[in-house]
Amino acid sequence: MFLRRVLMYDFSKVEEKWQQYYSENHPFEVDLEDAQKPFYNLMMFPYPSASGLHIGNMYSFIGADVYGRFMRLKGYDVFEPIGFDAFGIHSENYALRVGRHPAELTPESIEYFREKQLKKIGAIYDWRSEVITSSPEYYKWTQWIFVKLFNAGLAEKRLSRVNWCPNCKTVLADEQVIEGKCERCDYSVTKKETSQWFFKITKYAERLLKNLEELDWTEITKSIQRSWIGKSSGATIKFAVENSSLELDVFTTRPDTIYGVTYLVVAPEFGGLDSIVKKDRVDEFRAFTQDVEKMDIATRTSIKREKRGIFTGSYARHPLTGERLEVWVADYVLAEYGTGAVMAVPAHDERDYDFARKYGLPIRKVIECEDSELPYTGYGKMINSGEHTGTQSEYFIDHVDEIHSSMKKAVTYHLHDWCVSRQRYWGPPIPVIYCPKCGTVPVPEEQLPVLLPETDDYIPDGSGKSPLARNEEFLHTACPECGGNAERETDVNDNFLDSAWYFLRYISPKNENVPFDQELAKKWLPVDMYIGGNEHANLHLMYARFITMALHDMGYLEFEEPFESFRGHGLIVNEGQKMSKSKGNMINPISYFKTHGVDCLRTYLMFMGSFLEGGDFRDSGMDAVRRFLNRVWEVANYPEGKSSDNLKAKMAWVIERVDYAVKNIKYNTGVAALMEFVNDAAKEEHIEKELVLDLARLVSLFAPFLAEEIHSLKGGRGTILDSGFPSGYEEYAKAGSIEIPVQINGRIRGKIEAERGISEEEIMKLVKEADKLSNYLAEGKIRKVVFVKDKILNIVVS
RNA sequence: GCCGGGGUGGCGGAAUUGGCAGACGCUACGGACUUAAAAUCCGUUGGGACGAGGGUCUCGUGUGGGUUCAACUCCCAUCCCCGGCACCA
Numbered sequence: 001m002f003l004r005r006v007l008m009y010d011f012s013k014v015e016e017k018w019q020q021y022y023s024e025n026h027p028f029e030v031d032l033e034d035a036q037k038p039f040y041n042l043m044m045f046p047y048p049s050a051s052g053l054h055i056g057n058m059y060s061f062i063g064a065d066v067y068g069r070f071m072r073l074k075g076y077d078v079f080e081p082i083g084f085d086a087f088g089i090h091s092e093n094y095a096l097r098v099g100r101h102p103a104e105l106t107p108e109s110i111e112y113f114r115e116k117q118l119k120k121i122g123a124i125y126d127w128r129s130e131v132i133t134s135s136p137e138y139y140k141w142t143q144w145i146f147v148k149l150f151n152a153g154l155a156e157k158r159l160s161r162v163n164w165c166p167n168c169k170t171v172l173a174d175e176q177v178i179e180g181k182c183e184r185c186d187y188s189v190t191k192k193e194t195s196q197w198f199f200k201i202t203k204y205a206e207r208l209l210k211n212l213e214e215l216d217w218t219e220i221t222k223s224i225q226r227s228w229i230g231k232s233s234g235a236t237i238k239f240a241v242e243n244s245s246l247e248l249d250v251f252t253t254r255p256d257t258i259y260g261v262t263y264l265v266v267a268p269e270f271g272g273l274d275s276i277v278k279k280d281r282v283d284e285f286r287a288f289t290q291d292v293e294k295m296d297i298a299t300r301t302s303i304k305r306e307k308r309g310i311f312t313g314s315y316a317r318h319p320l321t322g323e324r325l326e327v328w329v330a331d332y333v334l335a336e337y338g339t340g341a342v343m344a345v346p347a348h349d350e351r352d353y354d355f356a357r358k359y360g361l362p363i364r365k366v367i368e369c370e371d372s373e374l375p376y377t378g379y380g381k382m383i384n385s386g387e388h389t390g391t392q393s394e395y396f397i398d399h400v401d402e403i404h405s406s407m408k409k410a411v412t413y414h415l416h417d418w419c420v421s422r423q424r425y426w427g428p429p430i431p432v433i434y435c436p437k438c439g440t441v442p443v444p445e446e447q448l449p450v451l452l453p454e455t456d457d458y459i460p461d462g463s464g465k466s467p468l469a470r471n472e473e474f475l476h477t478a479c480p481e482c483g484g485n486a487e488r489e490t491d492v493n494d495n496f497l498d499s500a501w502y503f504l505r506y507i508s509p510k511n512e513n514v515p516f517d518q519e520l521a522k523k524w525l526p527v528d529m530y531i532g533g534n535e536h537a538n539l540h541l542m543y544a545r546f547i548t549m550a551l552h553d554m555g556y557l558e559f560e561e562p563f564e565s566f567r568g569h570g571l572i573v574n575e576g577q578k579m580s581k582s583k584g585n586m587i588n589p590i591s592y593f594k595t596h597g598v599d600c601l602r603t604y605l606m607f608m609g610s611f612l613e614g615g616d617f618r619d620s621g622m623d624a625v626r627r628f629l630n631r632v633w634e635v636a637n638y639p640e641g642k643s644s645d646n647l648k649a650k651m652a653w654v655i656e657r658v659d660y661a662v663k664n665i666k667y668n669t670g671v672a673a674l675m676e677f678v679n680d681a682a683k684e685e686h687i688e689k690e691l692v693l694d695l696a697r698l699v700s701l702f703a704p705f706l707a708e709e710i711h712s713l714k715g716g717r718g719t720i721l722d723s724g725f726p727s728g729y730e731e732y733a734k735a736g737s738i739e740i741p742v743q744i745n746g747r748i749r750g751k752i753e754a755e756r757g758i759s760e761e762e763i764m765k766l767v768k769e770a771d772k773l774s775n776y777l778a779e780g781k782i783r784k785v786v787f788v789k790d791k792i793l794n795i796v797v798s
Numbered sequence: 799g800c801c802g803g804g805g806u807g808g809c810g811g812a813a814u815u816g817g818c819a820g821a822c823g824c825u826a827c828g829g830a831c832u833u834a835a836a837a838u839c840c841g842u843u844g845g846g847a848c849g850a851g852g853g854u855c856u857c858g859u860g861u862g863g864g865u866u867c868a869a870c871u872c873c874c875a876u877c878c879c880c881g882g883c884a885c886c887a
Contacts, residue, residue, distance in 0.1 A: 008837090008838095219802070219803080220802060220803060220882085222802090223801065223802045223803085223881095223882070223883095224802080224882055224883085226801080226802090226882095227800090227801060227802085227882060227883045227884090228882085230883075230884090230886070232886070232887090234887080250887080251886090251887065252887060253886090253887065254887080300885090301884080302885085304885095305885080307885075331885090332885045332887095333885080333887080334885080334887090336886090337886045337887075338886070338887065341887095342887045343887080345887090349887070350799090350885085351885050351887075354885090412886080412887095413886095414883080414886060534881080534882090537882090538882085576809090576810090607810095607811095607822085607823075608810065608811085608823090609810065609811065610811075613803085613804085615810075615811090616809090616810055616811090618809090618810070618824075620810095620823090620824055620825075621810075621823070621824065623824090624822095624823055624824065625823090627838090628823090656814090660814055666812090666814090668810095668811070668812080668822085668823095669812065669813090669814090669821085669822080672811090672812070672821065672822035672823075673822080674822095675823075676821075676822065679822090739818085740818095741817085741818040742818095743817085743818085743867080743868070746866095746867060746868050747868095748818055751818080784867060785867085786867050786868075788817060791817055791818095792817045792818075792868080794817080794867050794868060796867050
């Protein structure tokens, strides 16, 4: 045993040196026009709302950057931009909380994020492409997109019962309501009827769903999108209402239970209800609907809550049997879904069953089952179904179009139109003008941007109107068409619109004439790899896809899907515990920059678990990675001299492992392979320069600064990423002997050392010569030999 | 309830997709160095049995079955955890 001198490297000095090198020499700027092998590597830009990037941001960015570095090392022109999602309710709420004006606070936050954090982490950003969504140069084009959507008939202002957060004092999209609570502040959301701008994303529901099949996205992300779109197939069935011109359309996924309908139910908010409520019941009906209205969404949609309803006094006719059916109003039917009315089949639907039992409504079995199974919701043989008795459910559903003129196949989606207006200050004003003569007029392109006024009067008042409505100077304007007095729309756009197209702006962030250069778009888009958290899998990705599709249909983009590949990564926990401010167990990345260094934090974040599934952060793991990096440095400083063939074979193996690990986003296994190599290399007395360089190249994905230092120590110039992905060890990988495990009757009984590529006959000969193994063979007759070349030998003996 | 992902040592996690389960790392223990500690280095570390010892045998990837020469991996059943959706008709 020989004692090795301890060689520690001064990470803070090394890191400072290369951070400075990166910021002075811009080695990662890409010539977008001339690049030969374009690769667009995208990560989710942060919103500069809090006191700095948190460890989750860091995790996400570094995971994406490792991929970008890998592609760069492979010789691609990797475009890795970054920016700031600086508008929106999170930034605004943060500003309100600390009592500063968002226009004043946001630039400060950005400055801090950029200079103190993002520029330190060793990412290969091209800072020339930075976009800030709150800058007029950017939101001019956000407004431009609004106008384009408006002109294409995809934006519409309509009266709607929308989600209202009494705390944030704004409307929320359905997507921002989580279990009846506001996504931002956790306050119980209520419904409020107001006039709002909507984007007609539902027009794209089928395409958004269908295209998922072709996308190279993590499965979990696709599944989240699918369930959000929520397609369901069935039929609409028309019921005529007695003594009324009203026809009730219901949507059902189970038209095969049509003979089991014993009453109809409509939602309390259903339009035209007044006409069917019998006069003697009007008061009772009013009281009931008002009561329902008052419920917050969490209560309304709670499954456990007992269903309530009242009979309207009207009857409808069953389209097939002519039977009279009571029409009820009940709080368990939602106006927003399907047609807002349902046919109740208590025997075969749990909700209808509960309701029918409570109010003594008839229950009629029409699908064969035991009485004890009611409500039976499975498919089966139709019974008590007139001429269709004996038909199978599935067959009836398939042929529903042929049964009766009142029944038609239909599809509904859970996806709702995207409510984009926000009654807040900190966002891009919606570029629309209301003229008493000309009506709703979009602001002409040449008048964009509609600047957000600089004002101290920006705090929301809960009136349901944006603070901008109080700004007389902003409010009053001239109609672009007739020049007469007109008023501006005072709501601002949802923050998700800002981020729905930022990846397009990155390729031409300074272009004043177009939102994005179409030639560059052809060359660089769609995005080759997008890595980010699954917490944005629903909203952000869906909206970005929608906007891209719409721009495609208008002829601005050749493709309709913005992100060819997407990888959603997991979350970090701290020592097995979820991080939260209230628990006080937040991990502060900056403090680790100081104690362990950026390289160490990067490498550890990638090593602590499977990136796609998230990981458990532990200080002891940080120390382990610091040891590893020190060993890399130590090995790099070994005297130069011939290395063993074994070590070169190991290098061949590591190269393959790292290649596989990065392509499959299994970074932890890549780091593990590098550790193995370093453990082996440390056992030798000296090392060849080329091996040191190749080690550094692979290490540079995770620990860039240390790698750059080693590269320059060994005489390299520029950034190590330009020196190419390691190769050239193939012959060592092929040479040498390997151990082949030998199984006898499925159990490992020994190992045979043999040349690579050995044949079955040869290895059997060696097995028979080996005492121990031949003893096992002697116990019986060889029935079968299974030999997988270079892998395993299994002999069946009986 | 439906849909997705998962369950592997004391712990974080590997196993390139049917081919040596537990790579790599942590922790713990033992040792070297040290006046001492830290740091560093070396060794041991899934359970059980046998052996003075090199070792040998055996059980083992939530649970119960199955397919196969061979199963963490595939099939059937079942339990649990995480995530998404959910009075969605």
